Amino acid sequence: MDLFEYQGKQYFARYGIPVSPGGIAQTVDEAVSAADAAGYPVVLKAQVQVGGRGKAGGIKLASNAAEVRHHAGNILGMDIRGHVVQRVWVERASDIKAEYYASFTLDRAARMHLAMVSKEGGIDIEHVAATNPDAIIRRHIDPAIGLTHADAVDIIHSAGIDEEARSGAVSILELLYKCYVEGDADLVEINPLILTPDGRVHALDAKVTLDDNASFRHPEWAAFDGTESSDPREQMARERGLQYVGLDGSVGIIANGAGLAMSTLDVVNQVGGTPANFLDIGGGASAAVMANALEVVNSDPNVKAIFINIFGGITRGEEVANGIVTALGRVTITSPIVVRLDGTNAVEGRAILKAHESDRLISRPTMVEAARAAVAFAAH
Ligand code: GDP
Ligand code: MN
Numbered sequence: 001m002d003l004f005e006y007q008g009k010q011y012f013a014r015y016g017i018p019v020s021p022g023g024i025a026q027t028v029d030e031a032v033s034a035a036d037a038a039g040y041p042v043v044l045k046a047q048v049q050v051g052g053r054g055k056a057g058g059i060k061l062a063s064n065a066a067e068v069r070h071h072a073g074n075i076l077g078m079d080i081r082g083h084v085v086q087r088v089w090v091e092r093a094s095d096i097k098a099e100y101y102a103s104f105t106l107d108r109a110a111r112m113h114l115a116m117v118s119k120e121g122g123i124d125i126e127h128v129a130a131t132n133p134d135a136i137i138r139r140h141i142d143p144a145i146g147l148t149h150a151d152a153v154d155i156i157h158s159a160g161i162d163e164e165a166r167s168g169a170v171s172i173l174e175l176l177y178k179c180y181v182e183g184d185a186d187l188v189e190i191n192p193l194i195l196t197p198d199g200r201v202h203a204l205d206a207k208v209t210l211d212d213n214a215s216f217r218h219p220e221w222a223a224f225d226g227t228e229s230s231d232p233r234e235q236m237a238r239e240r241g242l243q244y245v246g247l248d249g250s251v252g253i254i255a256n257g258a259g260l261a262m263s264t265l266d267v268v269n270q271v272g273g274t275p276a277n278f279l280d281i282g283g284g285a286s287a288a289v290m291a292n293a294l295e296v297v298n299s300d301p302n303v304k305a306i307f308i309n310i311f312g313g314i315t316r317g318e319e320v321a322n323g324i325v326t327a328l329g330r331v332t333i334t335s336p337i338v339v340r341l342d343g344t345n346a347v348e349g350r351a352i353l354k355a356h357e358s359d360r361l362i363s364r365p366t367m368v369e370a371a372r373a374a375v376a377f378a379a380h
Helices: 005-014 028-038 065-075 125-131 149-158 163-182 212-217 219-224 232-239 258-270 287-298 317-330 346-355 367-379
Strands: 022-025 042-046 059-062 088-092 098-107 112-118 136-141 185-195 201-203 207-210 243-246 251-255 277-280 305-312 337-343 361-363
Touching: 005 022, 005 088, 005 163, 005 185, 005 207, 022 028, 028 042, 028 065, 028 088, 042 065, 059 065, 065 088, 098 125, 098 136, 098 163, 112 125, 112 149, 112 163, 125 136, 136 149, 149 163, 163 185, 163 201, 207 212, 232 243, 232 287, 251 258, 251 287, 251 367, 258 277, 258 305, 258 367, 277 287, 287 305, 287 317, 305 317, 305 367, 317 337, 317 346, 337 346, 337 367, 346 361
Parallel strands: 251 277, 251 305, 305 337, 337 361
Antiparallel strands: 022 088, 042 059, 042 088, 098 112, 098 185, 112 136, 185 201, 185 207, 243 277
8 A cells, every 4th residue: 555645754753753744735725724833934745646746846835825825726636647636735844955865665586675775865766776876775684683773874874875964864764664664564765855954854755655464453554545546446446355456458357366367467468468457356256256346347448358367266167157147247347258267167167158158258268368359359
C-alpha cells in the first residue's frame, strides 16, 4: 500500500523523524485554517501519488491567507499526469540550505535491505542515478544485524553530507531504518531531506510503501484505507477481496494462484497481446468469486477479450466450469471469453464448458492456444 505524502509524514512523525507542522485540506476554507494553524509562510502541496508535482504547479508557497485561497483553489481538482488532486497538504514553509536524499528498500535479489543516501537531493533519484551515479551511496544492511550506529555514520560521511548536517542526518537515518523495519514498510524515502540555514535537518517529503502482508498486525493502517488508489478498477477489486493489479493492455486476465496469473501475463505477452491486469482469484473458483472477478475485469473499458486460466487442484474441473457458467448467468460481460481449464477433472469441466460454448465463450485445452485465441479476439 502506497501512502500519500501527508500520511507518510504522519508515519515518520510517529517514529520521531522531524517533519514540518501542517494540516490536510479538501476545500479552500480548510486549507486556510490549516495555514493559519501552521503559521505563515506556508507551502501547499498537491497530494497525488505521482512525482513531479512541482513542475505541474502542484507545489506553491503562500505568505498570507489570500494567497492560500488562490493557490488552494487552483491545486484542488487539478489533474497531475492523470491523477486528480483531492487533498492539499499545507505546512509551514522551510528555508532550504541543502537538499539530500535518503531511503531504505528491500533488495530481494541480495536478500538484504538497501540503504541509499545522496547529497544530491530534491531531484529525481533516477535522474541522479543516470547522470551522476557516484553521488549515490548504496549499502546493504543485513536484516539479522540491522543498521548499527557505525553504519549510519559511515553512510552519511561517505555520501558527503555537509558537516553541519551530519549528526542530524545520522539520527534521521537511524530513525528511518527503525520506522522501515518496525513499521513493516517495503520502502521509505525522504527526498528531499533538508538542511535549514539555522542548522536543522528534516524531512520535506515522504514516500512510504507498506507491506500489505503485515496489515494484520497494524490495526492503525485502517486509517490509510480508501485513500490510496486512484485506479477505480483496483478500488473495486479491493472491495471484493480480490488480488488485482491494473495494467494498460486489452486482454483481461483471471487466474487461480499468483504464479499462474503471472505466467498468464507472460504467455499473453509472448503471443503478441497486452494484459489488462493481474488477477489472482485464489484457490477456489466458486461462482461467486468468478462473478466478482468477471465484474471487475469487465469494468475496464480497455478490455477487449477475457482469458480465464484455471488449474484445478483441490477445486475440481466441473466445479470451476459450473462456477464460470453460473457467473455468466449473473453478470453481463461485454467481451468474448476464452477459458483454459486443466488439472483435476479437467475433462469433465471442459465438457460442461463445451455445452455452453458460443462465439462469446470458447474453451482451449492449453495455455498457449487459449492465449492466442484471446489475443485474436482482442485484436478485432
Ligand atoms: P516532489 O517533487 O513531488 O517530490 O515534491 P517535494 O515535496 O519533494 O518538493 C519538491 C521541491 O519543492 C523540493 O525539492 C523543494 O525544492 C521545493 N519545496 C517543497 N517544500 C518547500 C518548502 O517548504 N520551502 C521551500 N523553499 N521549498 C520547498
Ligand atoms: Mn520529493
